[in-house]
Amino acid sequence: MPFGAKNLDMYNKVNNSSKMNKTKSFQNILMNLQSYWIEQGCVLLQPYDSEVGAGTFHPGTVLRVLGPDPIWKAAYIQPCRRPTDGRYGENPNRLQHYYQFQVIIQPSPDDIQELYLDSLNAIGLNTKDHDIRFVEDDWESPTLGASGLGWEIWCDGMEISQFTYFQQVGGIEVNPVASEITYGLERLAMFIQKVENVYDLDWDGIEKTKGGKNYGDIFLQQEQEFSTYNFEKSNSSILLEHFNNAEKECISLLKDKDNPLCLPAYDHCIKASHVFNLLDARGVISVSERQSYILRVRNMARSCCLAWIEKSNNE
C-alpha cells in the first residue's frame, strides 16, 4: 500500500473496480490523516499499549506537553475504551471500544484552525461543500486534572472533532499552550461514507464477495462480549485489588526522588483509571465513592506529571 496522499490518488485510479472510492474506506481515512499530519511536521506515534478512555491519556500528550521542551508535535491513532458506553453491539452509534485520532501541537500554531480544516479536505471531506461550525465546548478531565477551552466541530450538524487549547494538565499550567485535535474516526467515517450504522462502515474498500470487511465483521463480536463482561461478568473484587495494586505501584515507583520512574508510574495510573471505569460500568461504585476514586487517580496523575517535570528540568 502506498503511503503518500498523492500516490494514493493514483492507486485509486488503478483500483476503481472496488465497491466504493477507496479513499473513503475507514483505513484510508486513517492513512490520509496520518500522511497529512506527517506533512505538517508531526511525529507519528503509535497507540499507547494499555487501555485508555481517550487519546489524551497517551503519555505522548499528557506528559509531553509538560516540562521545559516547548516544542512537541505528534499525531497518533488511539483505541479508546469506555466500558459504560457498551450497547452489546445493538446501538448504531455507541461503542465501548472505538478509535480516536489525536493531534497534539505545542505551542499552538496561529493557523491551527486552518490546518484542521485542510486536514478534512485531505481525507475527502471538502469543507466548502459543507456547513462547518466551531461550537463552544470546554473540556475537562477530572481524573487527569486537565482542562482546556475549545470547541466541538460540527459538520452539517454532526460533531466530528474536538478541539482544545490545553490550559492545565495534572493541575499544572501548560506553557506554552498546546492545541489538541481529536477526531472521532468512526463518526467521521460514518459521515464521509454516509452510513447510519457504525457496523456498516466499510473498513477496507474491498467488495464483500472478494473478502472485504466492514466494521461489524471486525468488531461486532468484541462489542457483544465486552459489553457482557463490562456490565455483568467482571469480577469486582479482583478489579478492586487491581486498582489498589496499581495505585500502590504508582506511588512506590515515584518514591526515589533522585530517579523517579515517571513513565512506569504513569502506566499504572492509566491502568487504575481503566479499572475504575470498569468498576463504574459494573455499577459497584456509589455516588459518594465515585468522587474519591476520581481523586485517587487524579493524585496519581499529578504526582507523575510533577515527577516528569522535575526530572526533565534536571536533564
Next chain:
Amino acid sequence: MSKIDAQKGDLLVEFFSEEIPARLQVGSGEQLENLFVKKLVSRELSFDSCKTYTGPRHLAIIIRDIDLVQKDQLVEKRGPRLGSDEKAINGFLKSNNISLSDTIVKKTNNGDFYFYSQNIFGKNTAKILPDIINEIIFDFLWSKSQRWAYSDLKWARPLRNILILLNDEPVEGEIRIGKNTFLNFTNFSFGHRHHNQKIIVKSINQYEDLLKNNNVIIDRETRKNKILSDIDLLLNNKQLNLKQDNSLLDEITGLVEFPNVMLGTIDNEFMSLPPEVLSTAMKVHQKYFTIFDNKKKLAPKFIFVSNALTEKNRNIRITEGNQRVLRARLSDASFFWKVDTSNSLDYFNKKLKKVLFYDGLGSIFDKTIRLAKISDFFASFFNLDPSLAKEAALLSKADLASEMVGEFPELQGIMGGYYSKINGTISDISIAISEHYKPKGLSDELPKSNLGAVKFRSNVISD
C-alpha cells in the same frame, strides 16, 4: 481654541478572534463600549456616540465624532508646605523641571502650599490609542478565558487581529500578547470562512457593507432579523408556524456569520414520540427550531440555520446531513422511550434509593418520602385528597432514574407524567407529576392543576 482642536472624526476598532462562545458575545459588546467610554472620558476625549458589533469572530465598535486631538489639560500639582526646607522645595522643582517662579502659593485647609499648574498639551488621539487599546485588552473580563501559544494575555479564544481606523486612516501601534509576542494594529479584517479572505477596510462608513459583501453580517440585530424573516419566508404558505424560542434564536445568532435558514424533515417513525422529547432533542443537541402545524400540533419538520453560503446542491447536502444526525439522535430517544416504558415507576423509585440527593440528606428516594409528608399536610388547605397528594409526591421523582431524563435532564417531570399515565396511574396524579417543577424560571407557566401547585410548593420546602 486652535483650528485643529475642533477636528473630529470616526474611530473603528475591531477585535478579530477564533470563534467566541455564543453566550459571551452580547456581554462582550456591552463591556467593550463601557471600557471605551471610561478610557476616553478619563483622557478628556469627547465623542458623539458608540455602536458595537458582535459576531462569532468579530467584536467591533464604531465611535462617531471623536476628538482627533486631546483637549489641553491643566494639571495642578501640590508641592511642599510654604517654609519647608530648601531640599524639599528643590526636589519638587526638579521633579517637574520648573523654577520657583513657575509656582504659586495657595491656601488650603491644612495651611499654605506651593502649587504648580501644568498645562499639558493635548496629544493626537492616534498617539494615545495604543495605550487605550492595551488597557482595554487587559481590563477586559471574560467569564471564561484562555491563553494560547506563548500568550500571557487571556481572551475568550485566541485573538488574531486588531483593526483600527481613525478618521479612515490606519493607526500605528501594537498590543503585547506575551513575552516577545506582539500583535500589530492593521487596516484589514476577514470575511466568511468560505473565502477566508483578508479585506482591507478603507472607510469606516463602508465597514458594515464591506463585511456584508464578504458574507459577514456584522450587526447582531440585522443578523437576528434576517433569521426571523427568512424563517417567515420559508414557512409562508406552508401552514406551518415557528415555535418561538428567544434563547435559541439568540444562541444561533451567535453561531452564524451569514445565516442560511433551511427546512428539514423528521422521519415519520419518530412522530409517535412525545412532542417534548422531539422538541428537546432538536433544541438541546442540534439547535433546531420546532415547527407546529395549523392545529398547533408538532409538524414533522424542523428549521435549522446553517452558516454555509447558500447554493442549491450544497443546501441539499447540508439538509440531508442534518436529517441524518437527527435520525441518530431520535433513534437514541426512541430507544430510551422503549426501555423506560417497559419499566414501572416503582422500578425507577427503587433505583433512586441508590442515588444520593445530598450528603447527609439521604437518597433522592428519601427526599420523596419527605415530599409525601409535606404534600399530605398541605393537601387539606386546598381541599385535595391527601392520599392523592401523597402518592403523587412518592412518584414525582421516579423519572430521574429513567434513561430519557438521564439524557435530557430538562424533561424531568414531563417524562414522569407520561410514564405514570402509561403505568395506569390516575390522571390527576400524572398531571401533578408533569407539572410539579413548574414554573421553571420567571417566564414559565404556573402549574394549572391544584395538585400540581401543591407539589410545587412542597418541592420548594423539601429542598
